[in-house]
Amino acid sequence: MNIGPFALANNLFVAPMAGVTDRPFRQLCKSLGAGYAVSEMVTSRRDLWTTLKTSRRADHEGEAGPIAVQIAGTDAQMMADAALYNIDRGAQIIDINMGCPAKKVCDKWAGSALMQNEPLALEIVDAVVKACAPHNVPVTLKMRTGWSACHRNAVTLARAAEQAGVQMLTVHGRTREQGYTGHAEYDTIAAVKAAVRVPVVANGDITSPEKARAVLAYTGADALMVGRAAQGRPWVFREIVHFLATGEHLAPPLVAEVKRLLVDHLQAHYALYGEYSGVRTARKHIGWYVRALPGGEAFRARMNLLDDCAVQTQAVADYFDDLGTHMDRLPGGAALSSQADPLKEPLELSA
Numbered sequence: 001m002n003i004g005p006f007a008l009a010n011n012l013f014v015a016p017m018a019g020v021t022d023r024p025f026r027q028l029c030k031s032l033g034a035g036y037a038v039s040e041m042v043t044s045r046r047d048l049w050t051t052l053k054t055s056r057r058a059d060h061e062g063e064a065g066p067i068a069v070q071i072a073g074t075d076a077q078m079m080a081d082a083a084l085y086n087i088d089r090g091a092q093i094i095d096i097n098m099g100c101p102a103k104k105v106c107d108k109w110a111g112s113a114l115m116q117n118e119p120l121a122l123e124i125v126d127a128v129v130k131a132c133a134p135h136n137v138p139v140t141l142k143m144r145t146g147w148s149a150c151h152r153n154a155v156t157l158a159r160a161a162e163q164a165g166v167q168m169l170t171v172h173g174r175t176r177e178q179g180y181t182g183h184a185e186y187d188t189i190a191a192v193k194a195a196v197r198v199p200v201v202a203n204g205d206i207t208s209p210e211k212a213r214a215v216l217a218y219t220g221a222d223a224l225m226v227g228r229a230a231q232g233r234p235w236v237f238r239e240i241v242h243f244l245a246t247g248e249h250l251a252p253p254l255v256a257e258v259k260r261l262l263v264d265h266l267q268a269h270y271a272l273y274g275e276y277s278g279v280r281t282a283r284k285h286i287g288w289y290v291r292a293l294p295g296g297e298a299f300r301a302r303m304n305l306l307d308d309c310a311v312q313t314q315a316v317a318d319y320f321d322d323l324g325t326h327m328d329r330l331p332g333g334a335a336l337s338s339q340a341d342p343l344k345e346p347l348e349l350s351a
Helices: 023-031 052-057 076-088 111-116 118-135 154-164 187-195 209-219 236-246 255-290 296-303 309-324
Strands: 012-014 036-043 068-072 093-098 139-146 168-175 200-203 223-226
Touching: 012 023, 012 236, 023 036, 023 255, 036 052, 036 076, 068 076, 076 093, 076 118, 093 111, 093 118, 111 118, 111 139, 118 139, 118 154, 139 154, 139 187, 154 168, 154 187, 168 187, 187 200, 187 209, 200 209, 209 223, 209 236, 223 236, 255 296, 255 309, 296 309
Parallel strands: 012 036, 012 223, 036 068, 068 093, 093 139, 139 168, 168 200, 200 223
Antiparallel strands: none
């Protein structure tokens, strides 16, 4: 699969998730089978570009390409400027955010709120595409099925975005009104795929290899995007890739491997965020890793009281060393249990 001039390793992507898909997490997922990853959204507000949060999100040091950056905002010229700002800092693909359902984003009429204002949404698309074209930087778009159940306009926007020059479309199978509740629906994604010629990526509730295969078959999508299912389970990418290629499941990861992956992830995380922020923001990642493991909740409660990186790392190592005395591999198998209808498989909620 290609996005503009970039050939991707496969058609399984990491979804952009604010506060999660920073550079260390993207690199980890790519090392475990993800073919492509999109950054956390970067604001189009120039006055925030010098903040520590934005500078970290615009830091791609050592990251393998193609480097894709998602931008968010409500003003066409500001979004065009944000695209150029990120291109100057290494972005090779620009993704426009019209999918975030977060209240603090939608209250400013950014993210999925833009789907309520089609003229403004398309003005932004046109401005960003024109800003990126001289740099040969492809523009992609991530959106929802619509604002609400009675206002699903993804097909209309997809056609117009393709006409404006967008080179790939990602559709999360929920409306903004749903947030992350209920189940994703895939009829709208299939309709978008049928309406456009550019690649279409299906997103939403892809939590197992069976679900991945079912969504690809049902929607006809060119690729899949996995978000929350990768939190604490980044090897889900290699599980899905292997299953799609062979129809067989990989064995669950070894406890020793998970320990190594998490400890290495922590070191990269601390290097980006520093001691004070690093130890605190790492807690959610550790919690996701251990949430379903024996003694995981008790360990998480103790670990959340630690405020030193070295002590936190040692606590994680000790937990997995102890776990390894009772089992060689993680419990539960390589995939979630298969159900009669994988398209209606319940959502796996994150901690």
